[in-house]
Amino acid sequence: MTPADLAELLRGTTAKVLAERGLDPSVLPAELTVERPRNPEHGDYSTNVAMRIGKAAGVNPRDLAGWLAAALVATDGIATADVAGPGFLNIRLDASAQGAILEAVLAAGAAYGSSTALAASKINLEFVSANPTGPIHLGGTRWAAVGDALGRILAAQGATVTREYYFNDHGAQIDRFADSLIAAATGAPTPENGYAGAYIADIAAAVVAKHPDVLSLPADQQRETFRATGVELMFAHIKSTLHEFGTDFDVYTSETTMFSSGAVDRAVAQLKESGSLFEADGAWWLRTTDFGDDKDRVVIKSDGTSAYVAGDIAYFIDKRARGHNLCIYMLGADHHGYIGRLKAIAAALGDDPATVEVLIGQMVNLVRDGVAVKMSKRAGTVITLDDLVEAIGVDAARYALVRSSVNTSIDIDLALWTKQNDENPVLYVQYAHARLRSVERNAADLGVQSANPDFSLLDSEHEGELIRTIGEYPRVVASAANLREPHRIARYLEELAGAYHRFYGACRILPIGDEAPNQLHTARLALCGATRQVLANGLTLLGVSAPEQM
Template identity: 70%
Template sequence: MTPADLGTLIKNTAEAVLNEQGLDTSVLPDTVVVERPRNPEHGDYATNLALQIAKKVGKNPRELAELLVAQLRHNDAIAEAEIAGPGFVNLRLGAAAQGGIVAKVLAEGTAYGHNSDYAGKRVNLEFVSANPTGPVHLGGTRWAAVGDSLGRILQASGAQVTREYYFNDHGKQIDRFANSLVAAAKGEPTPEDGYAGEYINDIAAKVVEKQPDVLSMPPDVMQETFRAEGVEMMFAHIKETLHEFGTDFDVFFHENSLFESGAVDRAVAMLKENGNLYEKDGAWWLKATDFGDDKDRVVIKSDGDAAYIAGDIAYVVDKIERGHDLCIYMLGADHHGYIARLKASAAALGYDPNMVEVMIGQMVNLVRDGQAVRMSKRAGTVITLDDLVELIGIDAARYALIRSSVDSSLDIDMELWASQSNDNPVFYVQYGHARLSSIARKAAELGVLAEGADLSLLTHEREGDLVRTLGEFPEVVKSAADLREPHRIARYAEDLAGTFHRFYDNCQILPKAGETAEPIHAARLALAMATRQTLANALYLVGVSAPERM
């Protein structure tokens, strides 16, 4: 019985108690929350439901808890039910109910932890979207890991997810990129506002190799050639790097297409028609303050050119018209203003502003010997995805970037994450899976089978700890999806690995040499295999491999 199952049991029992007392059952929450007490001596689980609803039905909380406990004690799944303090209810599950969690994991396999909360919901998840003017930097790399993981978690919750990369190929930064390539090809210094690094020289050389006469072309043709060829080469490198990192996209959306297709003009027309665009000083302004923004925004400048926000507005229209119910933007630390801006744009267009959601990721630093590493060998300025992977590997990089909330800045200690020790969180978790895989191989050699095991034999304290930790996984997945916090999965995986290692140290799973296999060995093997499955499921959701051997 998982915590969710127990919550349902408690709710149904409370409903019966209220009906019996002639009290209002509508006060019951949709979901009854059950939690693990900090002190295991208080029970396996606890609920504050009696405290939560007592006042609403005119009962003393402890009196209501007593009625609830009296009913729960009659249920075979409950071994003990006690009242604590002013009305908390502490519960211990029966051995068979605990064994049911193990059976559930083994039966559901790779689907264990999945739910249907987002079934029928189409989610557009836009992340990374680094400008095609250089390699993906550490901030973008954080989104590459977190965004991919969030997509997996939302899919595990029933959503249809479109992973989208917004390809910013319209604007002055592309001109600066082209100027930098031209200067590199000519052997001239990097322009003052240009881009530097080995990658610029590499791309410039490749453009010349592909177009040998490029430097003799008229200046405007030469500039356009370096722009078009350079952007294509840079973006090809970005795609390849992300793919090798385990992050792939369903859609690569070109910003320029919004202008070429007339989408910007159509979005502007929509706003003029519904009265949410007004003219002032020769420019057209969005009534953004009417929809929660801190100021109105220029959409069409006085010279007739579109302001940057015009593309953002058209992009909102495009995403929603493609049938997405929720559009999640994952942006960098310097984009806080986009939260109100994008929501206001959606509302001004007549959409529900809650269809637009903006996540802001904080900075990432690579640290060596306690000092931040600033320079990249290839990019010349900032540390890139390629640098990080070269230094600590893909699995460690993804895990390091995912295991902390994106709301906080992150320091990645190179020595720690490159080490093969239990201090390295990803090594610790992966070692747990490898150890469990080793147990499975040994069990096969000994002929010990988990199928048909008597799971009610799992009564040891460490067995109970492990079973209850397994039971928490579905709720962790739900929380990670609802709160958009993949780090919850990573932290859970570490907790599960630690709980397994303690179980392993205290409970003999397989018979020793010369011993005959007993029913307890089959039960513990089943528990171990359920742990391996859950650990593999958690690692999949963060996009990290689950090795069979280490």
């Protein structure tokens, strides 16, 4: 019996009990909460349904819990049901009922934990979107890991997800980038507010190699050549780095195309026609304060040039025109103002602000010997994705970045994430998977099969804990998707790995010596197979490998 099955049984039982006692079953909420109690001595699962509906039903919650307990213990699969406190109900399943969890895992395989709950959602997930003026820094690297994991999780819940990178190749930062390349190519000092670092010299040399006459061109042509080719080379490096990190995108959208295609002009015309733009001080402003923003935003400056927000407006229209009914923006810690701004843009365009979600990621620090590492070898000023991968590897980097809520700043301790023992969280989880593969190989050598297991034999404390932990996985994935919190899966995998390691230490899985394989060996081997499957499924959602051996 899976937690979902138990919730459905509880709903039906509660409705029946209420009806039998002349009470109104309509007081039942849409969803009933079934949770694993913190203290396993209290039972396998607990529910507060009696406390939630007792008052509305006109009955003492503890009395209602007692009626429910009596009805549940008369049901197949329920071993005990006890009332606690003011009306909590603690439920313990029998071993055969818990076996349904393992049957569900083994039948679904790689699809276990997936659902169609978000099948109606067509989601545009924009993340990283770093300017093509330098390598991906640690903040962008966090989004590369978290955004990719979130895309996988949303897709696993049935959503159609477009992973998109907004390529900021327009504006003053690109001018500074081009000027920095020219300075490096000519041996001049880096311009004020320009870009420095060894990568600038490398790209400048590559531009000259590709265009040998570039330094003899007129100034405007020279600048445009360094701009266009430099951006092309920088972005090629960014895409390559992200790919090696396991993060790829479905769509790359250029900011410049928002202007060159006329999309910005059309957006401005649309807003003028709707009356959402007003003119003041020679500029055109979007009246975003009418829709909850902290201030109105300049769209067309007094000199006639477009402000940055003009591209944002055109880009949102573009996303919606492509059929996305939810646009998720994953932005850095210094972009809090974009939450109100982007929602106000949607409202000003006559759209539902709920079609916009903005996730803000906090800072990431790399720490060695308790001291923050400050400088990159290549970038000169910041730590980059390449630096992090070089220091701890792709799997550890992705896991370290996904493991914590994006609402909190994190310190990545190089000493911890390079340890080759169970203190390293990613190795702790991966080792559980590798150990399970080893068990399966040894079982094959011994002729132990996992076919037709009798799961009613798995009645020990450690077996029950492991089975119930496995049963939580679908709910964890659903929560991670609905709350946009991939870290829930990482923490769950550590819990599952811990339950498995405890089971492994307490329960002998395979026969030893001259012992013949028996039904208990078969059942425990099937339990191992289900555990390994869930570990592999969860690691896949995080974009982390599930090693065969370590």
